Amino acid sequence: MxxxxxxxxxxxxxxxxxxxxxxxxxxxxxxxxxxxxxxxxxxxxxxxxxxxxxxxxxxxxxxxxxxxxxxxxxxxxxxxxxxxxxxxxxxxxxxxxxxxxxxxxxxxxxxxxxxxxxxxxxxxxxxVTALGYNYIQNPAMWHMKALIAEGAIGTVNHVRFEMDEDFMADGTAPFGWKSQSASGYGALDDFGVHPLSLLQVLVGPVTEVIADLAKPYETRPVAGGKAVETHDIANVLFRAGTVSGSLLLNRSAWGRKGRIAVQVFGSEGTLAFDQERMNELQLFEARGAVANQGFRTILTGTSHPPYDKFIPAPGHGLGFNDLKVIEAHEILKRIAGAPAHIIDFETGLAIERAVHAMARSHAERSWVRVGS
Amino acid sequence: MxxxxxxxxxxxxxxxxxxxxxxxxxxxxxxxxxxxxxxxxxxxxxxxxxxxxxxxxxxxxxxxxxxxxxxxxxxxxxxxxxxxxxxxxxxxxxxxxxxxxxxxxxxxxxxxxxxxxxxxxxxxxxxVTALGYNYIQNPAMWHMKALIAEGAIGTVNHVRFEMDEDFMADGTAPFGWKSQSASGYGALDDFGVHPLSLLQVLVGPVTEVIADLAKPYETRPVAGGKAVETHDIANVLFRAGTVSGSLLLNRSAWGRKGRIAVQVFGSEGTLAFDQERMNELQLFEARGAVANQGFRTILTGTSHPPYDKFIPAPGHGLGFNDLKVIEAHEILKRIAGAPAHIIDFETGLAIERAVHAMARSHAERSWVRVGS
Amino acid sequence: MxxxxxxxxxxxxxxxxxxxxxxxxxxxxxxxxxxxxxxxxxxxxxxxxxxxxxxxxxxxxxxxxxxxxxxxxxxxxxxxxxxxxxxxxxxxxxxxxxxxxxxxxxxxxxxxxxxxxxxxxxxxxxxVTALGYNYIQNPAMWHMKALIAEGAIGTVNHVRFEMDEDFMADGTAPFGWKSQSASGYGALDDFGVHPLSLLQVLVGPVTEVIADLAKPYETRPVAGGKAVETHDIANVLFRAGTVSGSLLLNRSAWGRKGRIAVQVFGSEGTLAFDQERMNELQLFEARGAVANQGFRTILTGTSHPPYDKFIPAPGHGLGFNDLKVIEAHEILKRIAGAPAHIIDFETGLAIERAVHAMARSHAERSWVRVGS
Amino acid sequence: MxxxxxxxxxxxxxxxxxxxxxxxxxxxxxxxxxxxxxxxxxxxxxxxxxxxxxxxxxxxxxxxxxxxxxxxxxxxxxxxxxxxxxxxxxxxxxxxxxxxxxxxxxxxxxxxxxxxxxxxxxxxxxxVTALGYNYIQNPAMWHMKALIAEGAIGTVNHVRFEMDEDFMADGTAPFGWKSQSASGYGALDDFGVHPLSLLQVLVGPVTEVIADLAKPYETRPVAGGKAVETHDIANVLFRAGTVSGSLLLNRSAWGRKGRIAVQVFGSEGTLAFDQERMNELQLFEARGAVANQGFRTILTGTSHPPYDKFIPAPGHGLGFNDLKVIEAHEILKRIAGAPAHIIDFETGLAIERAVHAMARSHAERSWVRVGS
CATH class of the missing domain: 3.40.50.720 (NAD(P)-binding Rossmann-like Domain)
Known part of the structure; x- marks a missing residue:
């Protein structure tokens, strides 16, 4: 045993x-x-x-x-x-x-x-149910959430999300299953759920969407060339209650490897984050002398739980796999009956509904209410 | 005299x-x-x-x-x-x-x-007519245009533009003329024309749009509070021929001072630029050993005309006002009958048409063809 | 069991x-x-x-x-x-x-x-002996080493190392054991061994040194104030064979959390790295069109072994603790008789000798040959 | 006329x-x-x-x-x-x-x-006499000076200066006059005076130095190869009163185009600057919640005189040549009898003395007091 x-x-x-x-x-x-x-x-x-x-x-x-x-x-x-x-x-x-x-x-x-x-x-x-949305477990993300909750940037009024990688960027690579409609919509469901999990945690659920999916390559090589059925690019405008936002997804974005760029604008400041620099957080506070204001690069450290459980010195860097350890710990907390930071099946379903609403919006070329 | x-x-x-x-x-x-x-x-x-x-x-x-x-x-x-x-x-x-x-x-x-x-x-x-779209005169922008023209990033298939400043970010500042509808749509015409001038130069004209304008503040202070009539935020998805794109504008973006962020995705590479670092250009080429690929930060210099007319050493930095000097020189070239890099009234009108189509798209909550 | x-x-x-x-x-x-x-x-x-x-x-x-x-x-x-x-x-x-x-x-x-x-x-x-110099295990560092070995930047002629943290930066914090001479020289041995391990791997051993140790605070608080015996700052110029270099260490550097900044200059290019962004590597190659040259930000990924053993997608990020897993694996390789990438007691002793030579150089205010 | x-x-x-x-x-x-x-x-x-x-x-x-x-x-x-x-x-x-x-x-x-x-x-x-040390005229530099003067980073205890370009980096380029001893020491006087002008403004004069000059190329091409007489690399440790510091100069640093990197460490914060991003300033203040501390990127703007005389909106960017306009204005102020921010012949001579002391230190392989 x-x-x-x-x-x-x-x-x-x-x-x-x-x-x-x-x-x-x-x-x-x-x-x-x-x-x-x-x-x-x-x-x-x-x-x-x-x-x-x-x-x-x-x-x-x-x-x-x-x-x-x-x-x-x-x-x-x-x-x-x-x-x-x-x-x-x-x-x-x-x-x-x-x-x-x-x-x-x-x-x-x-x-x-x-x-x-x-x-x-x-x-x-x-x-207890939990979905593996590990990006929400980053201490940087926990801190962003805490900062928003404590009003560090005032009332959030606008957000922007981008998620980009380049594994579908090579248009000369052979047609594969990710280009078949059986695999889903394309970037929309492949990527979209990640930024939507962050949106859920930072702001709340999406309420209305307009989407435009696009194909960087109409065909991909196979005997004679084969029509691509999925959309490697997805662009979405949305409302999440009173917050306006955009969600831009591209899995054929040359040079982007694990980019999830987040910008959260509020009435008193701005937060920004990029998963490719997952140990950094950008905070602008509209406070103090204007001459000294600027975006502050906060390196996550021992004052950003649960970073301190991994390393006792700040700025030394967690990795992607560490986020999964935090996720496991959150699940154990939830099982033990304590409050925990996870996306369960109920919230997970809300994310799925948003994705499907986006797909419908593209097909119908019109705004769609989520959950309608 | x-x-x-x-x-x-x-x-x-x-x-x-x-x-x-x-x-x-x-x-x-x-x-x-x-x-x-x-x-x-x-x-x-x-x-x-x-x-x-x-x-x-x-x-x-x-x-x-x-x-x-x-x-x-x-x-x-x-x-x-x-x-x-x-x-x-x-x-x-x-x-x-x-x-x-x-x-x-x-x-x-x-x-x-x-x-x-x-x-x-x-x-x-x-x-000769010329409009003061000075951002297109940046040697970095000339070089981006040249790189695209010579195929450095292959065929362009997707673009993203953001323009953000924070002069309207303070919701406690008194209601002013920029919040009156007489001043225009808001961020859309105040800002939108700049990135559209860059789009025009790099890719070509916008053909179809869907826009969502938003108000970060419904009212601004004046005796009793006054309803804001303009939209400080504008989000647009568009097509420019076969290229899909987004245009995100926010003049209430705390901490952004002169941000015009451009991303151009192609079949063989990616270009990126941010006006807040106007002497830099990011180029990713999908060439050579994968282990050595990455975004290259190109500092503009004497090999990027007409930088050399200002400073004989690279990387020393042009300023915003220098772009106007280049613009004046281009106009003189055009007057002298030479090819020149300017936006004349004809192209300027195309940009105006795109802006008005975006406003109509927002009002009608639907996709609008530019020029229709 | x-x-x-x-x-x-x-x-x-x-x-x-x-x-x-x-x-x-x-x-x-x-x-x-x-x-x-x-x-x-x-x-x-x-x-x-x-x-x-x-x-x-x-x-x-x-x-x-x-x-x-x-x-x-x-x-x-x-x-x-x-x-x-x-x-x-x-x-x-x-x-x-x-x-x-x-x-x-x-x-x-x-x-x-x-x-x-x-x-x-x-x-x-x-x-088999191995010292826990985990910074050398970063795939970014393995790749720098490989690039140098294959001549990507030509012949190395100059290097610069900085290591900075801020755990001793607060001059109002009470006098502690790290300010006692019993703890060592200060930043020199506390920090110096890390960059020296990188130097060892990238270039080779130090041969001659001149050092200047400094105290940002002459005293630290305790009843009446107590004279600080160690040097929180250490500045060293050195030669490593034909390569000239500098080693700058500061454990009272406000805002630096885990900075180990490396610059390696060669006859055909330059490499740069900062541990605070441990998943990135900067490479400048003096090749191709000058107009397109620039520092390339390489995100470590599956083409930089052994990153792929942790994550099958590039740019997702390893953490500090992951380096220790690589170190363990290298030790197991060495035990199994295979070539491995570790610093054993012999090389470790060379590093110690360099540190002690630097301390002597400071005391004697003169250049000192290492090993003499 | x-x-x-x-x-x-x-x-x-x-x-x-x-x-x-x-x-x-x-x-x-x-x-x-x-x-x-x-x-x-x-x-x-x-x-x-x-x-x-x-x-x-x-x-x-x-x-x-x-x-x-x-x-x-x-x-x-x-x-x-x-x-x-x-x-x-x-x-x-x-x-x-x-x-x-x-x-x-x-x-x-x-x-x-x-x-x-x-x-x-x-x-x-x-x-009135003035030397053309235009880098000190950058509004970013004026602001660094003001921040130090008002105690934003407490008492300065350590500084680091680097200046790097790559116009001498090509070892295959023909032997030229800059490699002849008649042209001076090499990087030391070619570059050193610039960072020393910044040091003068921010901290004060150098008092003691140890220097190590180096040649990345012993010979450069000409019939048969010719011995290089100047040093393209210069490394210096110094004291400026109670402040310890380093000055690292390299005119054969591939990829560096106009880098003047400044780090100023104080008892309550840190300032950093790089001329290649001349419109930015980095400020770390050891104040407020630790979880929100970080280096702040301050874009120069209308609150950093005399930026506002050039552009009425922040973050739009001055250029290298603009600094000369500020310099001219400072000289006119001095001529009019007002206080002005220039380096006159007296201060200029102090800078020259520091440079020559560094050269002597290298020749004698020992510490040298400036002015002795």
Whole structure:
């Protein structure tokens, strides 16, 4: 049996996100020092051989070639679901029905109906659910949220979000599944859910949208050239209550590698952030002598919880994978009945609704109310 | 008479832009060394006393309290118009009818009808017209244009423009004329024309738009509070032919002082620029070893004409006012019959049409074709 | 017994660096997937109770209140030493004499004699030794090293190093042990060893030095004020063979949190790096059209090993603690007989010699040859 | 005769700096509006033809092929000297003896004896002298000075200066006069005087130095290769009273174009500046909540005099040549008997003394007191 006497963990999937969950479950007790070390109980993979190999590597006591055995394992108390999106709904619902907590990677599901079924199952089970929106776990983001809440920039009236990467930027690369409509809308659902999770945390839900999706390449190479069905670019204007905003997404943006640029404008200041410099936060406060005002580059440090659990000196830098450790800890807090900073299935569904409203807005070339 | 045997210059208005034109006319010959020193002939101001004082200060031979005397002065060959926008049409048309070239500050006019009349007058007169879109004169912008033209970033497929300042950000400042509808739409015409001039130069004209204008403050202080009639924020999605884009404008953006952020995405690279760092250009080329790719910060220098006319060493920095000197020089080139880099009344009118289409799109809550 | 069938690990000390080693030992197998999961065997702390608590938290099978039991534990094959610097020598020598490999935090020791004794013990034992110079493990640093080696910037002729933090910047904070000469020279040994480890990796050893140590505060508060005995600022000029350089250290530099700024100048280009933006690298290559030259900001990614073992997408960001996981992996490689990227006791001693030569140079106000 | 009834100006030399002076004399009245427009009286060049051409281009009433005629012209009240450094002393002394004020480009002279003679002549003449240290005229620099004076960063205890360009970086370029010892020491006098002028303004004079000059290339191409006699790199540690500091100069620093990086550390904060981003200033104040502290990027604007004389909106950017206009204005203020911000021959001599002390320190391989 694996070391630790904490919560019993099952993991389904060992791609990057599976590894990332495993690293988080291994690190959460040493890092935070306030939770019992989780028992890594059962790992599910496509076949028994791979499951055994990965169990040894990732520190799990046993592995199975059938994910249902993980879900049903009585020692498992929480299930990490890191499989392709199309499997999320079935697995999450099965886990909830088996009385397990669920930590499921985003996006929630591939259809609105699936996401709704997941929420219904969560309601029935009364278990903790969490979606893997790890960008919200950045201490920089926690601090932005706190600054907004305490009025550091006054009343928020405008926001801008950009998310850009370049893995679809090469128009000479062969046509692949991400260019097929079966994979979704394109940048909109591939990327949009991330900035929307930040918007949710910083400001609240989207209420009305107008979207314009675009194709940088009409065709991509394959015998004769094949028409691209998804939109690698998505541009959206929205309202989130009284706040006006924009959401600009581009997965064919040469040179951008992990850019999530956030600008939040308020009546007394401005906040800005870029995930490519995830340990920095920009704050402008319209206070004091005008001659000394400017955007302040705040390096996250020990005064920005829970940075201090990782490193006792400021400005030394957390990494992307560290955010997952924070996420695991927040889930453990929620399970223990404490307030926690996670996006559960209910909020996750609101994000999905916003995305689908955007897609409809593009199709109809008109403004669409979210939830209508 | 003023020194110089070059073109005879008349100037109307001595606010900041008037001063800026005067500085440019004083500096263009020493800077470029290839044009005869202009004769600063006649300056027009609100009254004769101020006109005389300003003429001495700015180096003009004489001044008048009536702008019509400047326009009619036989020694004047070109008229700089730097008065409030509402006067542009009348003055420009008078100058053109008097057979003078016209250098008019932007925006072109306060109504589309006026702008159309200006273009008609220009057509009849056969004289050179130029609008004061000085941001296009930045050597960084010339170089971006050249890079795009030579295919450095492949085929452009997406652009983003932001323009932000904070002179309207203080919601506790008293209600002023910029909040009255008589002043225009708000950020849209106040700011929008600048990025649109850059778009025009880099990509071409806007063809279709959807806009969402917003008010960060519904009221501003005055006895009892007064409803704000203009929109300090404007968000626009657009198409410029096959290129998709966004235009985000905010004149209540705390901390932004002169931000004009440009991102141009192409099939082989990306260009970026921010006017607040006007001597820098960002270039990403999807070439060479991936491990060594990155955005390159190009400091403008002697290999970016006409920087070398100002300073013989790279990276030493031009200023905002220097752009006006380049603009003056381009106008002189055009007058001399050479190709020049200016926005004349015809292109200026296209920019005005785009702005008005955006306003209509907001009012009608729907996509609008420009020129329809 | 702890999960895993890999190397047997003993850990002495559970302060920040102890935790960091523990996290690394927990993460190295899941992260890299090419080493057997280490067995976390035995943890040593100041007393048995704390040792037991920490063993559970950090995933060790057992704990002891006496570090000698860790060193002597037959299941332990490598000992992580993370105690205060004064204990390094005794513990490392004992571990080596017990036939264990040693991973010891930096600096090596508090006296040159101790460091020499450690190297002697290593030589006798024939075991692998490594010092915890984790900054050299940054994929950005590996890439800088590779770029220099392949001639990307030609022949290196000049380097500059700065290291700055602000934990001693508050002159009103009470006099503490870091201001006592018993703690060492001050910034010189506290900080200097880090940039010297980078210099060692990028260029080679220091050969000649002139140093000027300085005190920003002559006294610090305590009853009546107490004379500060250490130097929070250290400035050094040096030669490393034919390369000229500078080393500027300041632990009272307000606002600097983890700055290690590196500039490497060569005959064909320049490299720059700042630890506060540890996922970025600046490269200037004097190649191609001058108009397009500039410093390139390279975001580390999957083409910069071993970044890809942590995250399969570029630009997402590693953290400080991740460097320790790489260090652990390098040590395992070395133990397995493969080439590895570590600073062993021999190179560590060269770094110590340079630091002591700098201190002597300051005392004697003259140039000093290292090793003389 | 040239327009204007202000001070009568003579200019000797029309290379870049001559042009820069001419532009400044043309612009100072329109820009500031508080001084009479200077009369551009007499221009001196190598021969009469060039003098006449340049006079017309730069706006001077007349030109001469003999500089002595400029100096002796009764209408000339101030002489701008912009010829090669070797001529400064003779011309400045002649101008002073003729009862003219002198604005001389830096460095002051090519020998200490010449500089001393210039100061003596100034003392005898009782006229205003100014050296062309234009970097000190940047509103960002004025503001740094004001911030230090008002205690924004407490007591200054440490400074760092770097100045880097790359015009000597190409080791394959032919041997030229800058590599001959007749041209001076190399980077030390070529560059060093600039940062020393900033140090003078911000902190005060250098008192003790140790220098290490270096050659990135021992030889440069010419038939057979020729030994380089000057040092393109200069590294200096210094004390300026109680302040410790470093001065690092490199004119073979690939990619650096006009870098003058300044860091000023105080007991309550830090200031930083880089000439390549000359419109920005970095300020860290150790005040308020630690979680919100950070380096603030202050864009110069209308609250940083005399920026407002150039542009009425903040953040729009001054250029290098604008600094010369400020310098001209400061000189006019001094001539009018007002306090002004210039480096006169007395302070200029102190800078020269520091440079020569550094050269001696390098030669003697030891610390040298300045002025000893």
């Amino acid at each position: 694996s070391a630790g006497d904490g919560i019993g963990v099952g993991l389904i999937g060992t791609g990057y996100m599976g590894k990332c969950h495993a690293l988080a479950w291994n690190a959460v007790a040493p890092t935070f020092g306030d939770v019992a070390r989780p028992r890594l109980v059962h790992l599910g993979e496509a076949n028994a051989g791979l499951a055994a190999t990965k169990a040894a590597e990732l520190g799990f006591a046993r592995g199975s070639g059938d994910w249902r055995r993980v879900v049903e394992d009585p020692e498992v108390e929480i299930v990490s679901i890191t499989t392709p999106n199309a499997f999320h709904a079935e697995m999450a619902i099965a886990a909830l029905e088996a009385g397990k907590h669920v930590w499921c990677e985003k996006p929630m599901a591939t259809s609105l109906a699936d996401a709704e079924a997941m929420l219904a199952a969560a309601g029935k089970a009364g278990k | 003023s020194a110089g045997d070059g073109i005879g210059v008349g100037l109307i208005g001595t606010g900041y832009m008037g001063k800026c034109h005067a500085l440019a006319w004083n500096a263009v010959a020493p800077t470029f060394g290839d044009v005869a020193r202009p004769r600063l002939v006649h300056l027009g101001e609100a009254n004769a006393g101020l006109a005389a004082t300003k003429a001495a200060e700015l180096g003009f031979a004489r001044g008048s309290g009536d702008w019509r005397r400047v326009v009619e002065d036989p020694e004047v060959e070109i008229v700089s118009i730097t008065t409030p926008n509402a006067f542009h049409a009348e003055m420009a048309i008078a100058a053109l009818e008097a057979g003078k070239h016209v250098w008019c500050e932007k925006p072109m006019a306060t109504s589309l009808a006026d702008a159309e009349a200006m273009l008609a007058a220009a057509g009849k007169a056969g004289k | 702890s999960a895993g069938d890999g190397i047997g690990v003993g850990l002495i000390g559970t302060g920040y660096m102890g935790k960091c080693h523990a996290l690394a030992w927990n993460a190295v197998a899941p992260t890299f997937g090419d080493v057997a999961r280490p067995r976390l065997v035995h943890l040593g702390e100041a007393n048995a109770g704390l040792a037991a608590t920490k063993a559970a938290e950090l995933g060790f099978a057992r704990g002891s209140g006496d570090w000698r039991r860790v060193v002597e534990d037959p299941e332990v094959e490598i000992v992580s030493i993370t105690t205060p610097n004064a204990f390094h020598a005794e513990m490392a020598i004992a571990a080596l004499e017990a036939g264990k490999h040693v991973w010891c935090e930096k600096p090596m020791a508090t006296s040159l004699a101790d460091a020499e004794a450690m190297l002697a013990a290593a030589g006798k034992a024939g075991k | 040239s327009a204007g009834d202000g001070i009568g100006v003579g200019l000797i030399g029309t290379g870049y700096m001559g042009k820069c002076h001419a532009l400044a004399w043309n612009a100072v009245a329109p820009t500031f509006g508080d001084v009479a427009r200077p009369r551009l009286v007499h221009l001196g060049e190598a021969n009469a033809g060039l003098a006449a051409t340049k006079a017309a281009e730069l706006g001077f009433a007349r030109g001469s092929g003999d500089w002595r005629r400029v100096v002796e012209d009764p209408e000339v009240e101030i002489v701008s000297i912009t010829t090669p450094n070797a001529f400064h002393a003779e011309m400045a002394i002649a101008a002073l003896e003729a009862g003219k004020h002198v604005w001389c480009e830096k460095p002051m002279a090519t020998s200490l004896a010449d500089a001393e003679a210039m100061l003596a002549a100034a003392g005898k003449a009782g006229k």
